Amino acid sequence: MAAKGIKEPAEWLETTIKNFINESPENTLQNEENERAWADPLVGYSRGDDPLYQEYKEKIGAFYWTPTEIFNETFPGLKVEPDQLTIISWVLPHVQATTSDNRMQSVYPSERWARARIYGEEVNAKLRGHVVTTLQGSGFEAVAPMLSPQWARKTSERYGLASTWSERHAAYASGLGTFGLCDGLITAKGKAIRVGSVVARIQIPSAPRPYNDHHAYCLFFTQGICGKCISRCPVGAITKAGHEKVKCQKHIRPTTADYVKSHYGFDGYGCGLCQTKVPCESKIPSKQDVEMYESL
Ligand code: SF4
Numbered sequence: 001m002a003a004k005g006i007k008e009p010a011e012w013l014e015t016t017i018k019n020f021i022n023e024s025p026e027n028t029l030q031n032e033e034n035e036r037a038w039a040d041p042l043v044g045y046s047r048g049d050d051p052l053y054q055e056y057k058e059k060i061g062a063f064y065w066t067p068t069e070i071f072n073e074t075f076p077g078l079k080v081e082p083d084q085l086t087i088i089s090w091v092l093p094h095v096q097a098t099t100s101d102n103r104m105q106s107v108y109p110s111e112r113w114a115r116a117r118i119y120g121e122e123v124n125a126k127l128r129g130h131v132v133t134t135l136q137g138s139g140f141e142a143v144a145p146m147l148s149p150q151w152a153r154k155t156s157e158r159y160g161l162a163s164t165w166s167e168r169h170a171a172y173a174s175g176l177g178t179f180g181l182c183d184g185l186i187t188a189k190g191k192a193i194r195v196g197s198v199v200a201r202i203q204i205p206s207a208p209r210p211y212n213d214h215h216a217y218c219l220f221f222t223q224g225i226c227g228k229c230i231s232r233c234p235v236g237a238i239t240k241a242g243h244e245k246v247k248c249q250k251h252i253r254p255t256t257a258d259y260v261k262s263h264y265g266f267d268g269y270g271c272g273l274c275q276t277k278v279p280c281e282s283k284i285p286s287k288q289d290v291e292m293y294e295s296l
């Protein structure tokens with residue numbers, strides 16, 4: 001579909017996303033100081049007919065949506081083909097105060113981190129809605145898979161805990177980052193992030209994907225070094241074999257949920273220790289970053 005009066009759709013959407021995060025009062029941790037939840041975002045694009053999306057479905061499970069499936073489920077009258085769709089993906093980096101706070105923690109999340117997990121994710125949900133509304137206001141049908149009433153948690157035969165759509169997999173396909181030993185996405189702004197995406201009937205070229213391997217930015221896989229996320233995990237959910245999702249989830253809920261309620265006074269949870277005080281926290285790590293962390 002031709003851009004309806006929008007000459008540069010990639011720039012238009014990037015500006016929409018960045019303005020929402022950088023200028024809107026919605027971007028808040030909802031603490032007394034009304035601090036921002038997220039720093040300047042990264043934005044990437046991938047095509048609906050990118051073979052990666054079919055590959056995800058084959059590997060994760062039949063329940064996993066391709067972009068075309070969730071789009072056509074949302075707009076059953078349109079019946080689009082994969083090459084008519086673009087996936088708009090973004091990375092929201094934690095502000096420095098949040099990562100600094102969480103670096104000091106060894107078992108439970110800092111208050112800012114827990115706030116970002118709950119109120120920051122509310123900002124992310126509003127951003128998804130804002131991107132959809134902006135696109136639809138200009139005549140482009142769009143859906144945020146995570147906001148779809150059909151989105152559900154599932155169990156993958158191969159990977160265990162899973163869901164019908166993964167924001168991190170959309171970000172990987174959109175050139176924004178690769179997976180680390182702990183399963184987190186390592187991006188140009190590091191791994192202390194959250195991600196979001198929207199599928200739209202709009203033509204935008206895919207962003208360059210500067211990697212061929214899904215572990216390309218993790219030094220454990222590329223150079224056999226680092227593994228700093230292993231010792232950061234308070235419950236041993238990360239080993240050289242990878243991330244044990246069930247062990248991780250049991251720590252997050254109920255353990256951290258009880259802590260957040262009793263110490264910070266709101267209903268929340270979170271952890272992110274493996275996302276902070278590690279060489280990939282705020283950047284794509286190098287060997288020198290690992291050496292620096294070894295001297296801490
Ligand atoms: S801390 Fe090291 S091993 Fe863990 S994800 Fe980051 S780069 Fe990979």
Ligand code: SF4
Pocket residue numbers: 182232233234235236237238243247248249251252271272273274275
């Ligand atoms: S989020 Fe926390 S519990 Fe889960 S793997 Fe990371 S450090 Fe471990």
